[in-house]
Amino acid sequence: MKPIRSGLQAFAIGVLALAATAPALADKEDFPTAKGTTPTIPGIDSDALAKFGGEEGVHKWVEALFYYIMLDNRINWIFERFGNPKRQIELNTQLETMVLGGPAKYQGASMSAAHSDLHITLTQFNAVVEAAYNACERVNTPYHVCNQLIAALAPFERVIVTR
Amino acid sequence: MKASGSRLGGRIAVALVTVAGLYCANAESAGFFNLNTGKVWLTNGAVITDGASGGGINPWATIGGMETRDGINATVHYTYANLPSFTLNSVGLLVGLWDRVELSYAWDTGPTGSTYDTVGLLTDTINPLLQKLQPVLSLLSPVQLGYLGQLSQLGQLGNTGIEPFNTQVVMNVVGLKIRVFGDAIYNSDNLIPQVAIGGFYKWNANKELLHTLGASKRKDFEAYISATKIFFPISTLISATGRYTSANQTGLVGFGGPDGNKRTFRGEFSVAYLLNKQTALGAEYAMHSNNLHDITLGDTNVTGLLNLVAAIPVVKQVAGSTVSNLAGTLSQHENDWKDIFFAYAPNKNLTFVFAYAMLGQIVLAPHNNGVYMSVQANF
Numbered sequence: 001m002k003p004i005r006s007g008l009q010a011f012a013i014g015v016l017a018l019a020a021t022a023p024a025l026a027d028k029e030d031f032p033t034a035k036g037t038t039p040t041i042p043g044i045d046s047d048a049l050a051k052f053g054g055e056e057g058v059h060k061w062v063e064a065l066f067y068y069i070m071l072d073n074r075i076n077w078i079f080e081r082f083g084n085p086k087r088q089i090e091l092n093t094q095l096e097t098m099v100l101g102g103p104a105k106y107q108g109a110s111m112s113a114a115h116s117d118l119h120i121t122l123t124q125f126n127a128v129v130e131a132a133y134n135a136c137e138r139v140n141t142p143y144h145v146c147n148q149l150i151a152a153l154a155p156f157e158r159v160i161v162t163r
Numbered sequence: 164m165k166a167s168g169s170r171l172g173g174r175i176a177v178a179l180v181t182v183a184g185l186y187c188a189n190a191e192s193a194g195f196f197n198l199n200t201g202k203v204w205l206t207n208g209a210v211i212t213d214g215a216s217g218g219g220i221n222p223w224a225t226i227g228g229m230e231t232r233d234g235i236n237a238t239v240h241y242t243y244a245n246l247p248s249f250t251l252n253s254v255g256l257l258v259g260l261w262d263r264v265e266l267s268y269a270w271d272t273g274p275t276g277s278t279y280d281t282v283g284l285l286t287d288t289i290n291p292l293l294q295k296l297q298p299v300l301s302l303l304s305p306v307q308l309g310y311l312g313q314l315s316q317l318g319q320l321g322n323t324g325i326e327p328f329n330t331q332v333v334m335n336v337v338g339l340k341i342r343v344f345g346d347a348i349y350n351s352d353n354l355i356p357q358v359a360i361g362g363f364y365k366w367n368a369n370k371e372l373l374h375t376l377g378a379s380k381r382k383d384f385e386a387y388i389s390a391t392k393i394f395f396p397i398s399t400l401i402s403a404t405g406r407y408t409s410a411n412q413t414g415l416v417g418f419g420g421p422d423g424n425k426r427t428f429r430g431e432f433s434v435a436y437l438l439n440k441q442t443a444l445g446a447e448y449a450m451h452s453n454n455l456h457d458i459t460l461g462d463t464n465v466t467g468l469l470n471l472v473a474a475i476p477v478v479k480q481v482a483g484s485t486v487s488n489l490a491g492t493l494s495q496h497e498n499d500w501k502d503i504f505f506a507y508a509p510n511k512n513l514t515f516v517f518a519y520a521m522l523g524q525i526v527l528a529p530h531n532n533g534v535y536m537s538v539q540a541n542f
């Protein structure tokens with residue numbers, strides 16, 4: 001029993017230590033933080049942007065993304081009411097090109113500034129993720145290349161989802 | 164020792180119930196009982212034969228059902244594993260609450276030993292042996308003759324059929340799992356996994372089989388802690404679970420036995436490669452116990468008796484290693500469980516799992532490798 005008890009205690013302490021760092025991470029960050037790729041673990045492939053078809057390919061993907069977003073009744077009303085498709089497509093192209101390893105020239109608002117008033121739920125966020133995968137399929141970006149972008153955008157969830 | 168084990172169990176149970184209660188209270192005031200299907204494809208995991216969300220045999224830190232934190236969902240599953248000497252059917256219901264709490268029930272049942280006539284083997288070996296020993300009986304001591312007497316009684320078992328082995332396993336499992344912290348999906352920039360704690364209470368209906376195999380308990384609880392994370396840059400999910408248990412074959416043949424009664428932590432590991440958003444290919448490994456050894460028919464420890472008889476010099480001379488081989492065949496050596504699986508979700512309401520399960524020896528029959536199929540429907 002003794003080794004089990006101390007094993008359990010060690011595990012519990014480890015778990016609590018991890019738990020304590022989790023909210024701290026979520027609070028202090030805003031995105032995009034450092035200009036450039038998101039520091040994912042493991043890192044995203046160095047040829048991710050090239051495989052996306054460069055900035056032009058990313059632009060096509062963002063257009064497809066908004067096509068699917070505007071078809072999805074769970075979220076299209078948010079974009080109709082509060083969005084600005086032309087500006088968002090342009091800024092998203094900049095942002096996604098940047099996080100995939102391209103030039104750092106994103107000129108829009110931070111993710112928390114752009115979304116905090118929208119009270120976005122995780123269900124709505126996931127709907128955008130589904131649209132992102134559909135968009136990859138639409139522009140024939142392979143799933144594993146698509147996941148490089150998903151990995152790079154995933155940490156934004158912590159500041160975009162506020163409900 | 165036993166007392167401190169159950170005290171720990173009690174404490175875990177109280178903690179689980181308190182946390183569950185807190186979340187219930189929380190959600191009720193927010194009116195969160197909406198049906199929700201917002202999870203990303205496959206991130207609900209599959210449903211294991213213990214009824215919880217996981218791979219095929221290992222629970223994961225994922226919460227089952229397609230709901231996000233914004234609502235509730237439920238999943239029903241049916242799993243069929245066709246192994247050479249064991250067929251497992253598992254049906255169950257799982258309720259996922261706010262991607263936080265998971266309640267589950269599973270009913271696991273199936274026949275064992277359909278191709279493995281253990282008692283037939285016993286009588287086929289014993290009766291010719293006794294015949295051969297007839298001329299040399301005078302060389303045996305009264306104690307040794309006593310062993311042979313017991314053995315000859317076992318030799319008569321032939322016409323009682325093969326009941327204790329060709330029988331039905333029946334296990335009920337209720338489960339509770341709580342996601343403690345972390346997010347398996349969106350924390351791609353740190354190593355913090357999604358962590359959940361959970362417990363099962365399992366009760367087994369086949370007393371006779373458990374007696375034959377020597378399991379010391381029919382009912383028991385298990386507790387576990389799981390950590391699960393998806394690494395999107397390599398499209399791979401990794402999960403590790405520590406399960407605090409004394410189960411034999413996940414409890415399908417009871418808990419504890421002569422070679423060990425204590426619950427211990429056992430490791431269970433899963434890895435899944437995401438082929439596309441609807442398909443995953445993976446492998447699992449689960450450490451198992453080796454609590455059981457001898458088999459008992461009626462009041463006779465058959466394996467022990469065979470070992471005693473095999474050790475008699477005269478028997479060795481007459482029968483060579485036949486008896487010790489039989490004793491070996493009639494002893495239990497539980498193996499770790501392994502599987503490779505293929506999970507496919509044609510849409511968000513449905514997941515199919517096809518697996519090749521490698522479960523080793525089950526109820527004496529070795530090499531239980533075979534196909535595992537599961538269908539799971541979400542609301």
Ligand code: HEM
Nearest residue numbers: 075078079082083091092095108109114124125128153156
């Ligand atoms: C990782 C996911 C997301 C990314 C990378 C992203 C990116 C962006 C960017 C770059 C902008 C433009 C900011 C600016 O105008 O300066 C923006 C605005 C906006 N986003 Fe998102 N977004 C994400 C998720 C979502 C979700 C889930 C929703 C709603 C369901 C949403 C709704 C909006 C709306 C309505 C605006 C316009 C806000 C305004 O102009 O005031 N976004 N987003």
